[in-house]
Amino acid sequence: MSVANAHETATPAPGEGRMTIAEAVAYGIERHQAGDLGLAERVYEAVLERDPDRVDVLNVLGILKYQCGELDAAAATLQRLLEIDPSADGVWNNLGNVLLKRGELGRAGEAFKRSLQLLPTAEAWANLARVYRRLGDLAVSEQTCLQALALAPDHGPATHNLALALLGQRRIEEGVQAALKAMQLLQPRERRRQTYVQYLLVADEPAQAAVILRAWQQQEPDNPYVLHHLAACTGAAMPERASDDYVEKEFDSFAESFDTTLARLNYRAPQIVAEAVAAALPPAARQFDILDLGCGTGLCGPLLQPWARTLAGCDLSTGMLMQAAGRGVYDELRKAELTAFMRTRPGAFDLAVSADTLNYFGELGEVARTVQATLRPGGVLVFTLEALASKEGEVVRLMPHGRYAHDGAHARQVFEQAGLVVDAPVGVVLREENKVPVQGWLVTARRP
Ligand SMILES: C[S@@+](CC[C@H](N)C(=O)[O-])C[C@H]1O[C@@H](n2cnc3c(N)ncnc32)[C@H](O)[C@@H]1O
Missing domain, CATH: 3.40.50.150 (Vaccinia Virus protein VP39)
Incomplete structure (x- = not known):
């Protein structure tokens, strides 16, 4: 396949006249960022047909495959890149995310560590903290989050992972503080917030769960989960039944x-x-x-x-x-x-x-x-x-x-x-x- 047919014939293949490889890569990335994953993928593959060792394209193609849920293909693409250039910027971190999604905790942890050896970033530390949490090693997960926060004190994912590590260790007040901070730093994501509430309920701490719910309510006053669970956690104003919503x-x-x-x-x-x-x-x-x-x-x-x-x-x-x-x-x-x-x-x-x-x-x-x-x-x-x-x-x-x-x-x-x-x-x-x-x-x- 060439970039030409990837681009509905309007654009000739790279190196054939109107579009250079560099222009094709830029075009693929632009389509990728616009969410047109199908076209971006075809452009990347066409470029790789002509230049199979192009590491920047292998990286974005690996990311794209990950976004499409094609985890095996994503891992294979990123691994191939790392064979060509084992010190490529940020790629071990990307590979770690793919492996984590595949549930390969050990290999994901190794990938994040390789990334940190090359360049310590808050993101890679925060990802490594997720691995430790999923392995059940909450104390190490906490320490790993602190490494991330030493580099970037307001790093949202690291703050979120710290909250879970603390709550999981039943360090309730510290955990709630971290969770409240993560709620300020990160985009509102229902599942993440529900996880704080669930951790606190498992720990038999409904009053602390209500602290999270009240903060959430300030951002989303009509959220049905918040309204229902606030009533459930505080015992105040019990509704006659759970709302339809x-x-x-x-x-x-x-x-x-x-x-x-x-x-x-x-x-x-x-x-x-x-x-x-x-x-x-x-x-x-x-x-x-x-x-x-x-x-x-x-x-x-x-x-x-x-x-x-x-x-x-x-x-x-x-x-x-x-x-x-x-x-x-x-x-x-x-x-x-x-x-x-x-x-x-x-x-x-x-x-x-x-x-x-x-x-x-x-x-x-x-x-x-x-x-x-x-x-x-x-x-x-x-x-x-x-x-x-x-x-x-x-x-x-x-x-x-x-x-x-x-x-x-x-x-x-x-x-x-x-x-x-x-x-x-x-x-x-x-x-x-x-x-x-x-x-x-x-x-x-x-x-x-
Ligand atoms: C725990 S599930 C049980 C489902 C099923 N009876 C079973 O035993 O597997 C409860 C179900 O009740 C439904 N539900 C709860 N309140 C309802 C209501 N007021 N009217 C209709 N469905 C309701 C929920 O949507 C959910 O599917």
Whole structure:
């Protein structure tokens, strides 16, 4: 390929008249920086066909391959460059980033060290600190961040890595200070900020998590994650349920990894619900119209299918619904808030289930009334809740992790008040969190 056909024939190949190699390289870099990765790649490859040892082009091509997620090609390109010129500026650092992304921590660490031998930069120190953190060596990670900050006291990535190294060592106040500083220095990135909050919640420090959330709120007053978790961490102004915006955003970002993550946590709510369905219903003969409330990725679907004449699911998260659609077991999937959806379907279902979803509701009365109305007489409801380790008189709490926990007897009463006959809630283990079993309630109810 030549630069000519890379450039829609308007530009002849380098060295063939109108565009020199130097001009082609500049043009490729300009297209690269403009985000036109396809054209930039073709230009770089055309240049390398004529001059295969061109280290500046091998470097930008390696970066481009990394940006495209072609990690093997990126590593091979940068390694070839380093064979030609082992002291090329900044390239060991780039190779380290590629290797880190490939999960090759040892080789990434070596690459960052080679980079630092050639030229100590804050960036390479900060990258090496990430390697140590991922290897679990937090004290060394901290020291490595300090090397970066000695060179550049306001280096954002080094400050961020320092915050994580400190929080990971449970040096909470220092860690929070570093995190607050990183939030000033770096572009707002939701995941990074959520990581600070999660570290602090794992350390059982909700008040410190609230410090991060308040600072974040000043920059983004309407962020649904901030609003929800601030309420959860402070216990102030408990919302009746998690807002639609919060649920949608949270689960959209979680959808692709939901099943594998939950499997690692020994998630059992769908199986527990299916066992209760089997106990409450006659033998399966595809005879019932079934609704899966907050169906998520559809883990309940295949377990309910033997009883389903029709199977409908509703959920607020498009990402989760797309995963559910991929299972091919639901007749209908709706993006809808579950109480709103039920209001549109009075007397439509023989069975409604809800696994690990009503723990996004504090106030259960509206759910109870809408379920009662969407069930046919004799219809069955099976759901799980997280169990509240009750203080005297307390019936529901928004927990720092952002889900609600309920008193089982109170939940039973709410559904009875809506006109359902409710069995005594059964204590179950829903899954694990931070290696601790999450205690829950399994509730079976029937519309008389
Ligand atoms: C933890 S997941 C459980 C998913 C599925 N039931 C399972 O057991 O795998 C909770 C799901 O409930 C959904 N959800 C939470 N509140 C909701 C609401 N008010 N209306 C509809 N869906 C909701 C979320 O989007 C998410 O997909």
